[in-house]
Amino acid sequence: MTSQYKASRFMALPERPTPAYxxxxxxxxxxxxxxxxxxxxxxxxxxxxxxxxxxxxxxxxxxxxxxxxxxxxxxxxxxxxxxxxxxxxxxxxxxxxxxxxxxxxxxxxxxxxxxxxxxxxxxxxxxxxxxxxxxxxxxxxGCFLRVMSRALHQERMMVRLLLNRTSDVRLASFLLALSTRFRQQGYSPFCFRLSMSRSDIGNYLGLAVETVSRLLGRFQDLGLLTAKGREIRVDDLDGLMALADGRARQSIWHAGIVPPSSCRLAGMPAH
Amino acid sequence: MTSQYKASRFMALPERPTPAYxxxxxxxxxxxxxxxxxxxxxxxxxxxxxxxxxxxxxxxxxxxxxxxxxxxxxxxxxxxxxxxxxxxxxxxxxxxxxxxxxxxxxxxxxxxxxxxxxxxxxxxxxxxxxxxxxxxxxxxxGCFLRVMSRALHQERMMVRLLLNRTSDVRLASFLLALSTRFRQQGYSPFCFRLSMSRSDIGNYLGLAVETVSRLLGRFQDLGLLTAKGREIRVDDLDGLMALADGRARQSIWHAGIVPPSSCRLAGMPAH
DNA sequence: CGAAGAATTGATTCCGGTCAACTCTGGTGG
DNA sequence: CCACCAGAGTTGACCGGAATCAATTCTTCG
CATH class of the missing domain: 2.60.120.10 (Jelly Rolls)
Incomplete structure (x- = not known):
């Protein structure tokens, strides 16, 4: 019984010693x-x-x-x-x-x-x-405990995700999570159907329906994906991931494409 | 073996069948x-x-x-x-x-x-x-699994708290949670010392330090509590709970006491 | 078809983050 | 003992992101 073994008694299958997720x-x-x-x-x-x-x-x-x-x-x-x-x-x-x-x-x-x-x-x-x-x-x-521990950990990461992140990051992360899940199930990670409504997504992510809708539109303008109703096609996985990891240059509203009127400055005198 | 018993096999000590938390x-x-x-x-x-x-x-x-x-x-x-x-x-x-x-x-x-x-x-x-x-x-x-399940459930509630709730509700909930914990440990639920800094609290709740500070000040103005440094005295537990449950009349900034200047309208021409 | 819900789009408001200046506290060393 | 300093906390001014309100349009589906 090596000390290595001893140290890993709680472990199930050591997945990887990732220091940061x-x-x-x-x-x-x-x-x-x-x-x-x-x-x-x-x-x-x-x-x-x-x-x-x-x-x-x-x-x-x-x-x-x-x-x-x-x-x-x-x-x-x-x-x-x-x-x-x-x-x-x-x-x-x-x-x-x-x-x-x-x-x-x-x-x-x-x-x-x-x-x-x-x-x-x-x-x-x-x-x-x-x-x-x-x-x-x-x-x-046993694996039961392991499943539970993983769920707990996931939930903590979820809190962190939703807490300090802007709406675009949240939605991008959500879509990527779905994409990953579909890949794991043997389906295309690029082309899938959302089984939940926009308002379900909004509720889950703590966003208003309108925001979800606007963001999907914006993602489309940016060429990240194509959304037709509940059908989603991911066109730029790397772009989405950059967004989700907060690694995008700046707010998606300033990334080239014309911003919607409601975001343009109302040119008020700077007295 | 009654069906009642059968149905509760997963249960440890049935705590209470609360339908809503x-x-x-x-x-x-x-x-x-x-x-x-x-x-x-x-x-x-x-x-x-x-x-x-x-x-x-x-x-x-x-x-x-x-x-x-x-x-x-x-x-x-x-x-x-x-x-x-x-x-x-x-x-x-x-x-x-x-x-x-x-x-x-x-x-x-x-x-x-x-x-x-x-x-x-x-x-x-x-x-x-x-x-x-x-x-x-x-x-x-066993109780190990139970502890884990509880942690998972708590975490999910936490997500909900942080997601849709305003800053005042978050902070009030946090303070109440602390108060409850102190009571359970046999200490006064009304008078305790925060072991964490304002910025720790802010980080945990997804709020800026400044917001935490302002809110504590506001709670004090409303007579909910008295905060002197890290010492907290809860003066109106019911009031705090009403706030935390979102059952407070309206935003705490409109509850009588004079709002801070930064919240007054800057009277700009509405053209 | 027609009604109800889902989704989009626009205009406006406001909460809370950010930046900045300042004060207060506690700890350290001369 | 007090001067000094760093970190913690407070307060003010401002701004931006996302909620809200409102008005259509698009889908389902009975």
Whole structure:
């Protein structure tokens, strides 16, 4: 037992000792790796697909099972005491739904399908059995815990992303995250369909719908992408990434193309 | 085995079936309950206290142990690729430090003491042993997982808080969270000392230092609290809570007291 | 088709960031 | 002991980004 081994006891599969992470692509919870997915598949069972707008569970409902998204997508909506709705997560294929209910035993938000969506159910008995076995083998440091830790970390990065960043950076990061996810699922990272509305995106990113719309228009003017309704085609991935990493020269409104009238200075006397 | 029991298998101690949570008091990771604290204490060992500014571990360092704060406080600083520092957490007594390192095996941020601070170390061997036992007993649904789930949930609430809320709501929520924590630790919830600087608070909440300073002044004018340096006295807890829950009548700048000059209109010709 | 929701576009407002000057505090050394 | 200084905190003036309000237009879909 080397000291190297000792030091890495908490580790699952050491991924990489990255000292600093990029902000871009941090907008969505990390999916399970292929190996993890297989593991969980073994203890889960498919349930009949959800139609658009159908809910998987409602806010306040007791946690019965965890779920893994197979295909399609869901949004988790948390309604606060002032009855305002906040979208706290989008769940895409490969992601685990329900982790945030474990502490209280009740779901903190309603989760509903954005399109026809199929999920697998991880029954508690199966998970229990699985955990027991895993714990015996690896000392309680199983992939379940790892998934959770990753979600936690992602969430912290998300806070940072949304906090000090301008609207353009937020949206660019979000789109890149989606693009990455689609690539991981074997779809084109350049051409995909948004399953969520503009207002869902705005809500999630803390932006007004109008801002999302304007930004998409602006990205198009800059040649970064083409948006037709909910169809997105990424034309300049590097450009988008530069934007998302804050590495763009200046505000996108001053990057050559004519700014919209509302941003031109109202030439007021500088008395 | 009733269906009630079955439905609550994932649950630890069902806390309450709250359908909607308040945003206020969601600013800090939940501490361990007394029971959990005892449990972990049994498998941890005290290490020599940290002096102010001393680091517990640095960003990128391999995860060796988890820690529980005994007394004092720490901040976790994440430095991004543009070398900007982001405070991702404050850790107060009773909180577990290091959970977000489990997925990669490396700490995503430097963690340093804000004041003289003592922590307990949870050695990996002890935790392993503990988890194994717990898994055998309760089917892998131990308090460790619960702590993590809670942290995840807290983090999501935090995002919501920072995202759509105005600066006054953010700061009020933050102060209330601190107040609550002090009460839980047996200290006065009305009278406490901030261990972090104004700029730390600003960084954490995504506000400029100046804004934090102005808001504290404003809160004082409104009779919500008294701030003298880092000493805080809460004078109107209900008022603060109303503010934090967004249930305050209107913007705090229009609540009677004279607004600062910079907010008065500069009477410019409206042509 | 017609109605309801989604998306775009324009005009205006305002919150909070930035820059700048200043004060206050605590720590250090002559 | 006090002078000095650096960092923390406060205050003011100004400006810009994004919210808001408002008016259309474009999509779905019953």
């Amino acid at each position: 990029r902000l871009s692509g941090m907008c969505l919870p990390a999916p399970l790796s292929v190996g993890e997915l297989e593991t969980f598949s073994a203890i889960s069972r498919q349930i009949s697909p959800l139609r658009k707008r159908q809910t998987l569970f409602a806010q306040g409902e007791a946690l019965k099972s965890l779920y893994i998204v197979r295909c399609g997508s869901l949004k988790q909506v948390y309604r606060d005491i002032t009855d305002e709705a906040h979208i706290t997560q989008f769940y895409l294929p490969g992601e685990v739904v329900g982790l945030d209910a474990i502490s209280t035993g009740f779901h903190p938000g309603t989760t509903q399908a954005l399109e026809t969506t199929s999920v697998c159910e991880i029954l508690p008995e199966a998970l229990e059995e699985f955990s027991r076995k895993e714990a015996a083998e690896k000392g309680g440091n | 308040r945003l206020s008091g969601m600013c800090l990771p939940a501490p361990l309950s007394v029971g959990e604290l005892e449990t972990f204490s049994a498998i941890s060992r005290q290490i020599s206290p940290l002096r102010k500014r001393q680091t517990l571990f640095a960003q990128g360092e391999a995860l060796k142990s988890l820690y529980i704060v005994r007394c004092g406080s720490l901040k976790q600083v994440y430095r991004d690729i543009t070398d900007e520092a982001h405070i991702t957490q404050f850790y107060l007594p009773g909180e577990v430090v290091g959970l977000d390192a489990i997925s990669t095996g490396f700490h995503p941020g430097t963690t340093q003491a804000l004041e003289t601070t003592s922590v307990c170390e949870i050695l990996p061997e002890a935790l392993e042993e503990f988890s194994r036992k717990e898994a055998a007993e309760k089917g892998g649904n």
